[in-house]
Amino acid sequence: MNLLNTLVDKGLRGEAPSREEALAVLATSDDDVLDVVAAAGKVRRHWFGRRVKLSYLVNLKSGLCPEDCSYCSQRLGSKADILKYTWLGPDDASKAAAAGVAGGAKRVCLVASGRGPTDRDVERVSETIRTIKERNEGVEVCACLGLLTDGQAERLRAAGADAYNHNLNTSEATYDDITTTHTYADRVDTVRKAHAAGLSPCSGLIAGMGESDEDLVDVVFALRALDPDSVPVNFLIPFEGTPLGKEWNLTPQRCLRILAMVRFVCPDVEVRVAGGREVHLRTLQPLALHLANSIFLGDYLTSEGQAGRADLEMIADAGFEVEGMEQVTLPAHRAAGRCGSQENAEGGGGGCASAASDAQAGQARTDLVAVRRRGAGTDLAPNA
Ligand code: SF4
Numbered sequence: 001m002n003l004l005n006t007l008v009d010k011g012l013r014g015e016a017p018s019r020e021e022a023l024a025v026l027a028t029s030d031d032d033v034l035d036v037v038a039a040a041g042k043v044r045r046h047w048f049g050r051r052v053k054l055s056y057l058v059n060l061k062s063g064l065c066p067e068d069c070s071y072c073s074q075r076l077g078s079k080a081d082i083l084k085y086t087w088l089g090p091d092d093a094s095k096a097a098a099a100g101v102a103g104g105a106k107r108v109c110l111v112a113s114g115r116g117p118t119d120r121d122v123e124r125v126s127e128t129i130r131t132i133k134e135r136n137e138g139v140e141v142c143a144c145l146g147l148l149t150d151g152q153a154e155r156l157r158a159a160g161a162d163a164y165n166h167n168l169n170t171s172e173a174t175y176d177d178i179t180t181t182h183t184y185a186d187r188v189d190t191v192r193k194a195h196a197a198g199l200s201p202c203s204g205l206i207a208g209m210g211e212s213d214e215d216l217v218d219v220v221f222a223l224r225a226l227d228p229d230s231v232p233v234n235f236l237i238p239f240e241g242t243p244l245g246k247e248w249n250l251t252p253q254r255c256l257r258i259l260a261m262v263r264f265v266c267p268d269v270e271v272r273v274a275g276g277r278e279v280h281l282r283t284l285q286p287l288a289l290h291l292a293n294s295i296f297l298g299d300y301l302t303s304e305g306q307a308g309r310a311d312l313e314m315i316a317d318a319g320f321e322v323e324g325m326e327q328v329t330l331p332a333h334r335a336a337g338r339c340g341s342q343e344n345a346e347g348g349g350g351g352c353a354s355a356a357s358d359a360q361a362g363q364a365r366t367d368l369v370a371v372r373r374r375g376a377g378t379d380l381a382p383n384a
Helices: 002-012 019-026 030-048 090-102 119-135 152-158 172-178 184-196 213-226 252-265 277-288 308-317 352-362
Strands: 051-061 107-112 140-144 163-165 200-202 205-207 230-235 270-273 294-296
Touching (some): 002 019, 002 030, 002 252, 019 213, 030 252, 051 090, 051 270, 090 119, 107 119, 119 140, 119 152, 152 184, 163 184, 163 230, 172 184, 172 213, 184 200, 184 213, 205 252, 213 252, 230 252, 230 277, 252 270, 252 277, 270 277, 277 294, 277 308
Parallel strands (some): 051 107, 051 294, 140 163, 163 200, 205 230, 230 270, 270 294
16 A cells, blocks of 8 residues: 555654545555554554563542543542542552562553642652652653643652653544543643653543544644653543443454554654553454554553453563563654653554444443452552
């Protein structure tokens, strides 16, 4: 396919495709999905070899959020039967983080529900960051605490945070349909604040919320414009008890097309398959490793992933290797000094086959959406 040859050439040069080319990737048919994976896989291997970076989630504060993000099991009014607890202390958080590191994770993501941290919250998370870094040499810490006010990103950086995550989630045009308690512009502002403070910016999306191909392409180009170092690609986990609990819009092939499109638009950036990997890619998960160079190990914030051991076996069986602490994630030309840089060592398809398989997408697999009952905030060992 000429399209794919063009996109590989551009990807190897670090250039983005045109908007039309990105849309054309999403419109390819299921018959062509292996060709799409193979092409985007060349770009992935050019910049990241066969390394897979593992990140591990620690939910510092779970549930009871006053915001109303429709996809979120922790939102205001959520009836999802998730664990709810307030701030984990540094010791508990550090123990949870250590389980992930022992499983091979080189980045720990400290997440808290809520609109954004108070200055007191930043203080307590700073203490947790210092504790985790003292006890786990070389680990990267990413904070994900919501919208930041002036000065907070700098204080997290000073405490030792390497990165800050705040997702754009969806296109500007559809943002208000998903959330009413804050704006797309608020989110962009926080990503910029993290960037300006010298934190490695991490910002991504959620696919499967009923958005169009145009929306997906818009958000991915908006992400590229923000110049993040890492882009998590979530596939909606439709939690019962949330407004999007019945949105089953994705097929494994559609997920692969989305990941390929993200790889082509952000060729030299860490692309992470995030929440919903098991639920939507199912037995095609290993193919996603040809597109993304990073995954979460074990569980997600409020739901179970597959066992950490299964993640590691999948990586080995597919011919990839877990990236070590001493290995560099990002290509050398990306900004020096950022974590992961050399210095810090670190559907709607258009085709018939695609349309047929998208018709299957509406078949709910609620059996795959299991609420997390172990790990941080519980007495049970984490899944790592
Ligand atoms: S702000 Fe975060 S925790 Fe709160 S509802 Fe939105 S996504 Fe969920």
